[in-house]
Amino acid sequence: MSEAFICDAVRTPIGRYGGSLAVVRTDDLAALPIRALVERNPGVPWDQVDDVIYGCANQAGEDNRDVARMAALLAGLPEAVAGTTLNRLCGSGLDAIAQAARAIRSNEADLLIAGGVESMTRAPFVMGKADGAFQRSVNIFDTTIGWRFINPKMRAAFGVDSMPETAENVATDFAIGRADQDAFAWRSQQRWAAADAAGRFADEIVPVAIPQKKGEAKLFARDEHPRPDVTLEALAELKGVVRPDGSVTAGNASGVNDGACALLIASEQAAARHGLIPKARVVATAVAGVAPRIMGIGPAPATRKLLARQGISLAALDLIELNEAFAAQGLAVLRQLGLSDDDPRVNPNGGAIAIGHPLGMSGARLATTATYELQRRGGRYALCTMCIGVGQGIAMLLERV
DSSP: OOOEEEEEEEEOOOEETTSGGGGSOHHHHHHHHHHHHHHHOTTSOGGGOOEEEEEOSOOSSTTTTTHHHHHHHHTTOOTTOOEEEEOOGGGHHHHHHHHHHHHHHTTSOSEEEEEEEEESTTOOEEEOOOSSTTOOOOOEEEOSSSOOSOOHHHHHHHOOOOHHHHHHHHHHHTTOOHHHHHHHHHHHHHHHHHHHHTTTTTTTBOOEEEOOSSSSOEEEOSOOSOOTTOOHHHHHHOOOSSSTTOSOOSTTBOOOEEEEEEEEEEEHHHHHHTTOOOOEEEEEEEEEEOOGGGGGGTHHHHHHHHHHHHTOOGGGOSEEEEOOSBHHHHHHHHHHTTOOTTOTTBOTTOOHHHHOOOHHHHHHHHHHHHHHHHHHHTOSEEEEEEEETTTEEEEEEEEEO
């Protein structure tokens, strides 16, 4: 059986909602890290890429019509290179890497690009067709995040809680207090600030030239969602977003963001043939389902399943990249796994509360950040894990080469 190796990984800086990347079409955004991979690896014969696999959670606007294929073409890859787009909501980017690794392990491919994209700023409004002749009413939905065209059977059987509501449910069910959530969020910001100051994102970020109405393009080269100057006192003053006395706030939740990420994944034979240097092996991936109303707890069972199948303990992990959809769910997952709230292995460079969470891109970003951090630390294993809307979790194990 062939093994799958991450040989290179790049991402755009993550933009705020309505921020620097707001003017960039989603398909153009998706093409940027692919083009960067091409520029960084001039010895690769790109017509030999077997497939481009991208995750994307929206797919209702400029990311429709298979954005992976469009990104490949827009990035200048040969027409012979195929592309497919998958959707596991927040886990899409990580699932794209898992799918690429499976293709290599099954000897169906030996060189792929995998990643993800999301422009939440440019997510469109959508509306359904008329139910009958002369209908005068219309339902319009914002596709930025959450439910639309809800099935009454789903509502009756499982509920259709919004993402912040699921976080409040987790906070209640697992007794996660407001002060602990704010402290978790503050640590995310502080860790990002330290990582940024130390230049630890330099290997993974490719600057984006943003056209201006007048004058030269502006270079966007640094994540713009973080708020490193925020204080615990300021976080404590924020009102709940679900209810005024709730514990989930804009300060202890991830953002609504834009970004794209791509990884070059190869078999050992393809890496040697094309002069690529493997950085990390994709060991295995697992997914698990949970009740949709507490979707945030999903990483806990997914992680347990993954590690049990591989015969590896949590103690053996050198690094854990846990997507911080909300501080409430992040803390609940850590405690369910028996880890401390401030375990230094968890998100040492900050997480999604600071960096941001462009849905379909975030999983690829976790794997990218983990790959470079393993190299810096000289560690062996990294876990990447995330919660997923409608009640799922995904977990991936990486091993440094």
